[in-house]
Amino acid sequence: MIGYAFAPQTLRHDPPPTMLRTAGAAVALGEDNIAGPARCAAAHELVEASGLLDRLARLDVAPAPDGALLAVHDAAYLAALEAASAGGPWAFDFAPVTFATADAARLSAGCGVAAVDAVLDGRVRRAFAQTHPPGHHAERALAAGSSYLNTVACAAAHARARGAERVLIVDWDVHIGNGAEQIFADDPSVLALSIHQDGWYPDHAGDVASRGADSTTVNVPLPPAVGDDGYLLVLEAVVAPIARRFAPDAIVVAAGQDIGIFDPMGRMLVSAAGFRALGARIAALADEVCEGRLVVCVEGGYSLLYAPLCALRVLEGIAGEDAGVADPFEGDAELRAAATPPDGRLDAAIERVRTTHSRWFREERSHR
Numbered sequence: 001m002i003g004y005a006f007a008p009q010t011l012r013h014d015p016p017p018t019m020l021r022t023a024g025a026a027v028a029l030g031e032d033n034i035a036g037p038a039r040c041a042a043a044h045e046l047v048e049a050s051g052l053l054d055r056l057a058r059l060d061v062a063p064a065p066d067g068a069l070l071a072v073h074d075a076a077y078l079a080a081l082e083a084a085s086a087g088g089p090w091a092f093d094f095a096p097v098t099f100a101t102a103d104a105a106r107l108s109a110g111c112g113v114a115a116v117d118a119v120l121d122g123r124v125r126r127a128f129a130q131t132h133p134p135g136h137h138a139e140r141a142l143a144a145g146s147s148y149l150n151t152v153a154c155a156a157a158h159a160r161a162r163g164a165e166r167v168l169i170v171d172w173d174v175h176i177g178n179g180a181e182q183i184f185a186d187d188p189s190v191l192a193l194s195i196h197q198d199g200w201y202p203d204h205a206g207d208v209a210s211r212g213a214d215s216t217t218v219n220v221p222l223p224p225a226v227g228d229d230g231y232l233l234v235l236e237a238v239v240a241p242i243a244r245r246f247a248p249d250a251i252v253v254a255a256g257q258d259i260g261i262f263d264p265m266g267r268m269l270v271s272a273a274g275f276r277a278l279g280a281r282i283a284a285l286a287d288e289v290c291e292g293r294l295v296v297c298v299e300g301g302y303s304l305l306y307a308p309l310c311a312l313r314v315l316e317g318i319a320g321e322d323a324g325v326a327d328p329f330e331g332d333a334e335l336r337a338a339a340t341p342p343d344g345r346l347d348a349a350i351e352r353v354r355t356t357h358s359r360w361f362r363e364e365r366s367h368r
């Protein structure tokens with residue numbers, strides 16, 4: 001059975017649209033913020049309307065407990081977020097706060113915690129958290145990139161507190177998982193592995209060697225236009241060998257949909273079918289290295305047109321299910337682009353990671 005964590009109250013986090021300011025006026029870019037709740041709402045609706053929800057174990061969700069939050073965030077930062085949601089000051093760019101933000105972020109992190117509990121209790125084999133807002137850019141005392149509380153970090157810390165000796169975080173959002181990198185920089189029990197577009201938000205982040213070869217930070221910066229097969233190659237050539245050698249007790253995935261082919265914030269060309277394949281591959285890897293203990297959390301995804309379907313496909317992949325929802329772009333040129341085979345630039349990027357972080361790849365043959 002696959003667990004499914006979603007809390008409708010998280011959709012109350014509905015930040016205002018971005019404004020372009022001129023000398024005399026301000027122009028709103030649409031009615032909603034690009035990180036508004038519409039994609040999460042549609043993604044959940046798809047799971048429900050398709051009938052897939054009936055075949056999943058719906059998990060009870062509560063706000064993330066203080067222990068999980070304080071393991072990854074400073075108390076003063078948590079207090080500042082609460083105060084800002086009550087109308088107080090807030091100083092962080094690209095992370096606007098409304099009256100609902102603190103509660104929604106805490107509940108979103110709670111989805112990750114509920115997923116961990118269900119998996120570690122053995123109530124479900126794997127679990128999927130339909131989270132909003134995202135969390136992977138949030139550091140110990142920093143909100144950034146539409147992230148306030150770091151859901152995957154809370155999930156990993158909660159798993160540790162419950163007895164998991166080692167936790168592997170795999171972040172395939174198009175942006176670096178800078179939050180987990182910073183939060184667990186000095187903690188060898190959590191390996192923060194981020195696959196992201198090279199030279200993307202935030203600036204000066206995500207270099208392959210950012211914390212050195214002896215650390216448990218592994219950054220995998222990739223060229224644009226990697227496509228479906230390219231991501232699967234990265235899972236085979238980088239993620240799988242590291243998972244085998246690190247031997248985690250659980251894997252937590254930050255499954256951003258912004259590597260999707262229609263996403264306005266990334267340039268990675270992954271199709272919905274590609275997301276299903278990624279979900280299936282990471283589930284098989286969890287089966288191989290940690291008795292299936294897998295928690296997958298939604299992260300960034302900014303195409304209202306496509307991100308909800310991509311989230312559904314990831315869930316289908318980890319559940320081994322087909323919800324029967326057709327890709328509206330089936331047969332179109334874009335999807336053929338997603339199927340373009342990996343090229344030499346990707347091979348070079350993978351080789352750079354394997355050389356820099358060679359300790360994880362000893363006794364491994366060439367990846368091709």
Ligand SMILES: [Zn+2]
Nearest residue numbers: 173175258300
């Ligand atoms: Zn992102």
